[in-house]
Amino acid sequence: MTFTSHRGLGRALRAMALGLVLAAGANLALAADAPSASANPELEARMMAMAAELRCLVCQNQTIADSHAGLAEDLRQQIREMLAKGQSEREIMDYMTQRYGDFVLYRPPFKATTVLLWVGPAVLMVFAIGTLVVVLRRRQKLGDDAFDPDDAEASSPAEPPAAR
Amino acid sequence: MKAKLLWPLAIFLVLAVFLGVGLKLDPREVPSPLVGKPAPVFKAPSLAQPEKVLRKEDMLGKVWMLNVWASWCGACRDEHPVLVAYSRAGGGVPVYGLNYKDKREDGMGWLNQFGNPYADSLFDPDGRIGIDYGVYGVPETFVIDQAGVIRYKHIGPVTPEVLRNKIEPLLKQLNKA
Amino acid sequence: MALGVALLQGALPLAGAHKGRADWMQLGRPLAWAQLALVTASFICLTLAFVRHDFSVLYVASNSNSALPLPYRFAAVWGGHEGSLLLWLLMLNVWTVAVAIYSRSLPAVFVARILGVLGLVAVGFLLFTLITSNPFERLIPAAADGRDLNPLLQDPGMVIHPPMLYMGYVGFSVAYAFAIAALLGGNLDATWARWTRPWTTAAWIFLTFGIGLGSWWAYNELGWGGWWFWDPVENASFMPWLVGTALIHSLAVTEKRGSFKVWTVLLAIVAFSLSLMGTFLVRSGVLSSVHAFATDPRRGLFILAFLVIAIGASLVLYAWRAPTVGLGQRFALVSKESMLLVNNMLLAVATGAVLLGTLYPLFLDAMGLGKISVGPPYFDTVFGLLMAPLLFMMGIGPMTRWKNDEPGSLARRLRWALPVAVVLAVLVCWIAGRIAPLTVAGLTLAFWIVASQGVDLLERVRPRGQDTNVLARLRLLPRAYIGMLVAHIGVAAFAFGVAMVKTYEIERDVKMGPDASTELNGYRFRMLSVREVQGANYTAAQGQIEVTKDGKLIAMLSPEKRVYRVQSNPMTEAAVDSNLLRDLYISMGEQLPNGDWIVRVQHKPFIVWIWGGCLIMMLGGFLAASDRRYRLRQTRQATSTDTPTAAGGAA
Numbered sequence: 001m002t003f004t005s006h007r008g009l010g011r012a013l014r015a016m017a018l019g020l021v022l023a024a025g026a027n028l029a030l031a032a033d034a035p036s037a038s039a040n041p042e043l044e045a046r047m048m049a050m051a052a053e054l055r056c057l058v059c060q061n062q063t064i065a066d067s068h069a070g071l072a073e074d075l076r077q078q079i080r081e082m083l084a085k086g087q088s089e090r091e092i093m094d095y096m097t098q099r100y101g102d103f104v105l106y107r108p109p110f111k112a113t114t115v116l117l118w119v120g121p122a123v124l125m126v127f128a129i130g131t132l133v134v135v136l137r138r139r140q141k142l143g144d145d146a147f148d149p150d151d152a153e154a155s156s157p158a159e160p161p162a163a164r
Numbered sequence: 165m166k167a168k169l170l171w172p173l174a175i176f177l178v179l180a181v182f183l184g185v186g187l188k189l190d191p192r193e194v195p196s197p198l199v200g201k202p203a204p205v206f207k208a209p210s211l212a213q214p215e216k217v218l219r220k221e222d223m224l225g226k227v228w229m230l231n232v233w234a235s236w237c238g239a240c241r242d243e244h245p246v247l248v249a250y251s252r253a254g255g256g257v258p259v260y261g262l263n264y265k266d267k268r269e270d271g272m273g274w275l276n277q278f279g280n281p282y283a284d285s286l287f288d289p290d291g292r293i294g295i296d297y298g299v300y301g302v303p304e305t306f307v308i309d310q311a312g313v314i315r316y317k318h319i320g321p322v323t324p325e326v327l328r329n330k331i332e333p334l335l336k337q338l339n340k341a
Numbered sequence: 342m343a344l345g346v347a348l349l350q351g352a353l354p355l356a357g358a359h360k361g362r363a364d365w366m367q368l369g370r371p372l373a374w375a376q377l378a379l380v381t382a383s384f385i386c387l388t389l390a391f392v393r394h395d396f397s398v399l400y401v402a403s404n405s406n407s408a409l410p411l412p413y414r415f416a417a418v419w420g421g422h423e424g425s426l427l428l429w430l431l432m433l434n435v436w437t438v439a440v441a442i443y444s445r446s447l448p449a450v451f452v453a454r455i456l457g458v459l460g461l462v463a464v465g466f467l468l469f470t471l472i473t474s475n476p477f478e479r480l481i482p483a484a485a486d487g488r489d490l491n492p493l494l495q496d497p498g499m500v501i502h503p504p505m506l507y508m509g510y511v512g513f514s515v516a517y518a519f520a521i522a523a524l525l526g527g528n529l530d531a532t533w534a535r536w537t538r539p540w541t542t543a544a545w546i547f548l549t550f551g552i553g554l555g556s557w558w559a560y561n562e563l564g565w566g567g568w569w570f571w572d573p574v575e576n577a578s579f580m581p582w583l584v585g586t587a588l589i590h591s592l593a594v595t596e597k598r599g600s601f602k603v604w605t606v607l608l609a610i611v612a613f614s615l616s617l618m619g620t621f622l623v624r625s626g627v628l629s630s631v632h633a634f635a636t637d638p639r640r641g642l643f644i645l646a647f648l649v650i651a652i653g654a655s656l657v658l659y660a661w662r663a664p665t666v667g668l669g670q671r672f673a674l675v676s677k678e679s680m681l682l683v684n685n686m687l688l689a690v691a692t693g694a695v696l697l698g699t700l701y702p703l704f705l706d707a708m709g710l711g712k713i714s715v716g717p718p719y720f721d722t723v724f725g726l727l728m729a730p731l732l733f734m735m736g737i738g739p740m741t742r743w744k745n746d747e748p749g750s751l752a753r754r755l756r757w758a759l760p761v762a763v764v765l766a767v768l769v770c771w772i773a774g775r776i777a778p779l780t781v782a783g784l785t786l787a788f789w790i791v792a793s794q795g796v797d798l799l800e801r802v803r804p805r806g807q808d809t810n811v812l813a814r815l816r817l818l819p820r821a822y823i824g825m826l827v828a829h830i831g832v833a834a835f836a837f838g839v840a841m842v843k844t845y846e847i848e849r850d851v852k853m854g855p856d857a858s859t860e861l862n863g864y865r866f867r868m869l870s871v872r873e874v875q876g877a878n879y880t881a882a883q884g885q886i887e888v889t890k891d892g893k894l895i896a897m898l899s900p901e902k903r904v905y906r907v908q909s910n911p912m913t914e915a916a917v918d919s920n921l922l923r924d925l926y927i928s929m930g931e932q933l934p935n936g937d938w939i940v941r942v943q944h945k946p947f948i949v950w951i952w953g954g955c956l957i958m959m960l961g962g963f964l965a966a967s968d969r970r971y972r973l974r975q976t977r978q979a980t981s982t983d984t985p986t987a988a989g990g991a992a
Contacts, residue, residue, distance in 0.1 A: 017924070031860055031861070033857065033858050034851040034852060034853050034857035034858060034859040034868075034940075035851065035852050035937045036849070036851055036852075037850035037851055037852050037930070038850060038939075039848075044850070052717075053718055054717075055714045055716065059629060061570075061572060061629060061631040062631075063716075064684070065564045066567070068911070073855070098768060101443065101711070102710060102711065102712070102713045103712045103713060103714050104714070104715070105714060106714050106715070106716030106717060106718050106719070107716070107718035107719055108701075108713045108714065108715050109721060111712075112699075113705055113710045113711065113713075114705075114713065116697075116701075117697060117698065117701045117715065119721075120694065120697045120906075121690065121693070121694040121697065121723050121726075121727060123695075124690045124693050124694065125690050125727070127692050128686045128687075128689065129686070132683065132686055136674055136679060136682075136816065137674075139493050139671075140575075140673075140674065142668075144671065145857075147668050147669065147670055148599050148668070148669050148670045149669040
């Protein structure tokens with residue numbers, strides 16, 4: 001059995017590589033002719049990254065980055081100004097929570113009330129693994145009568161041979 | 165052996181209790197973290213007289229209400245008669261308005277048309293003061309005490325019931341102190 | 342009327358099974374048909390009301406408009422809460438009748454129980470509809486015109502997304518009914534698993550489609566290029582999917598080896614419970630979501646009561662009957678069974694984590710501990726971390742032998758797969774321009790899955806002794822195996838798409854007037870003009886943007902900024918040029934005072950692999966479910982013994 005033409009495969013691989021190179025173009029983008037929508041694109045990018053972590057209180061189910069609401073635009077502007085003044089991300093987030101509470105953060109802060117939230121998944125995982133290990137070990141020790149009798153191995157002809 | 169099989173049921177019932185309690189709550193309401201904290205400092209021109217400047221320091225020593233409103237806000241129309249009646253009745257605390265993200269002529273025109281219950285209104289066209297006060301939906305009303313601390317925030321239009329049941333008792337209590 | 346029939350369908354077959362009365366049990370099937378007929382009639386009436394613009398029906402007036410195009414008038418039938426419930430009911434009846442038709446080879450008692458359980462579920466929904474959510478309420482006097490369907494919903498994707506989702510949710514009710522019936526009858530064995538599997542896989546396929554479609558639709562329709570937001574309602578559909586996936590795998594073990602019976606039954610109950618809970622979350626107003634229907638605490642209370650009764654009773658039954666079910670055949674610590682157990686455990690933990698994050702704000706608020714939000718930053722981190730071990734196990738599980746295997750032998754067989762995967766991952770990142778550790782990890786896992794499946798496939802078709810015809814051996818592979826292979830590759834494709842897009846997507850916001858152009862990644866975007874366009878029920882500013890690369894025309898894209906006349910909210914229609922390697926995504930922002938427009942241009946590499954992965958998963962599921970052994974009819978005797986399957990051979 002041969003693969004469908006090597007040429008076809010080669011073409012496909014080349015197309016994939018091209019796709020990746022295009023993705024790489026991110027670092028090689030030339031200067032745009034149309035002016036950037038914002039005066040300072042780097043600042044803008046930082047602002048949008050932060051805005052993506054904040055909840056819009058008006059529509060409540062969008063980030064401040066995506067929302068078209070008046071308050072969202074005001075807050076984006078506020079973040080822009082604070083970043084331009086050189087304030088840190090921490091300070092800006094604190095600014096927001098002082099005025100709007102923790103509700104405005106999409107990444108819940110780590111405090112006494114949210115310990116369970118952040119630690120929960122890990123605890124669940126540990127608990128699950130632990131239970132698994134205990135149950136499996138216990139089963140190994142049970143006598144054969146606890147189990148159904150083994151069928152004559154109903155293994156399919158396609159199963160790899162046991163001896164390797 | 166039996167007990168561990170009841171865990172799913174137990175977990176589910178706990179969940180159901182929370183869901184039941186949740187039915188009574190409003191997930192969209194955002195309580196203010198500013199209640200119990202000093203009101204943010206402001207310095208704003210008056211809506212009617214641009215040369216006059218209103219500052220927080222001038223408000224110290226008295227209990228007062230700050231009502232956030234705008235001419236483009238429909239719900240503010242609904243609550244306005246309540247505020248007008250309150251100020252006309254007298255014997256209450258001064259109500260100051262925060263004209264939020266509005267144009268001067270529109271704001272003044274609105275007050276001329278629907279009545280002016282405010283001792284004065286701060287003019288906040290950019291909404292900066294609003295942001296400082298955590299305003300996210302107009303109308304909102306704050307009760308601020310003599311020391312300049314925010315004691316209560318009401319989100320949404322002030323109805324006669326809210327005035328009667330929540331705000332007036334609080335004002336009475338603050339004025340006694 | 343449908344309610345009356347459903348009550349009969351619910352009560353009689355179950356009672357009949359209990360008492361052993363053949364005539365009562367036989368009523369199950371005809372009653373199911375009757376219920377279907379009645380609900381369908383109801384549904385048709387509602388549809389006609391929409392098509393004919395009957396604004397004297399309150400529900401029609403709230404969700405439609407005289408200018409609404411015909412296809413969307415159909416979609417509007419399930420655009421609101423009441424109509425969507427009717428759709429739920431219709432789906433439930435369709436599945437019930439399907440079970441009635443395809444269950445000839447099952448023992449009558451069992452069928453009676455299944456249909457009975459399904460009937461009871463229908464009773465719950467019918468009661469709910471009739472008491473709190475009647476779509477046929479009149480508006481008198483009739484409205485002059487309707488409030489129009491939410492513009493977000495006026496899109497082809499919206500027409501099929503809810504029905505597909507509901508097919509999935511409701512489909513899990515079949516697995517649930519099978520599980521309850523088995524618990525009631527006390528016969529839970531490999532044969533039961535074999536009957537249940539295709540139904541469950543079918544439901545899973547629909548749910549995969551519904552969720553994938555929803556994501557693709559949001560991407561195209563919402564205008565900002567996002568495709569998953571961990572919104573509570575999205576999570577409500579994802580959790581049954583996770584549990585459903587665990588259920589399919591658990592059923593595989595129960596069918597093959599008789600093990601995991603208790604797990605399987607519990608998973609079936611949980612999957613459907615999560616479906617029901619999703620229904621609750623969307624309609625009760627307990628959580629804030631873009632998807633939420635207009636809410637009414639009274640409805641919420643009703644659903645909650647239904648939830649407590651249905652799930653509570655099922656879990657009590659489970660706790661009572663599960664000990665009688667037995668442990669199945671023995672397996673070693675390292676075996677396919679234990680691998681699948683780990684798989685299920687990981688899926689369960691993932692589901693638990695999503696549930697925790699979704700409901701946590703509610704927990705805190707209910708206890709007066711303040712209000713927080715739990716959004717993508719939390720879920721992306723937590724879920725990503727949990728998925729990593731799962732993806733890794735996906736490379737090992739299929740390779741492991743049943744009953745007993747040696748870690749050493751496994752490691753030996755896979756010794757090339759992992760290094761190859763890592764090397765490929767680093768290579769891809771390097772070509773793409775940036776080597777980020779997380780991305781390498783994600784890509785490694787995706788390639789690892791493909792590599793390990795490849796090793797397994799090779800082992801099975803490699804010439805052995807006299808048998809040198811590889812092609813023949815390939816054709817002999819059971820369809821269920823191919824299905825698994827394909828589905829797992831679908832997951833790998835999905836993971837690949839996610840890793841590439843999240844790491845390498847770029848965007849740029851520019852101000853564009855006529856003839857302005859900008860460049861992104863070698864593509865040049867030139868704005869030709871912006872003109873006003875009138876749609877059936879909207880007015881739009883439509884940009885004409887020419888996309889070229891090296892001078893060659895790639896596409897003409899027409900993003901729009903629409904204002905729907907009735908509800909007057911502005912909507913951004915993005916324009917997308919899609920191919921296997923990348924999406925070019927353009928959306929219009931605000932118009933500036935000088936007439937120029939703010940335009941956002943995005944380059945998203947390999948994003949279609951995300952939905953392609955979903956489609957591949959569905960194909961895999963279909964292949965697995967249509968394996969010969971399910972389709973062959975067998976004459977069955979009463980069956981509590983564990984007879985190895987007569988026809989088709991096992992896999």
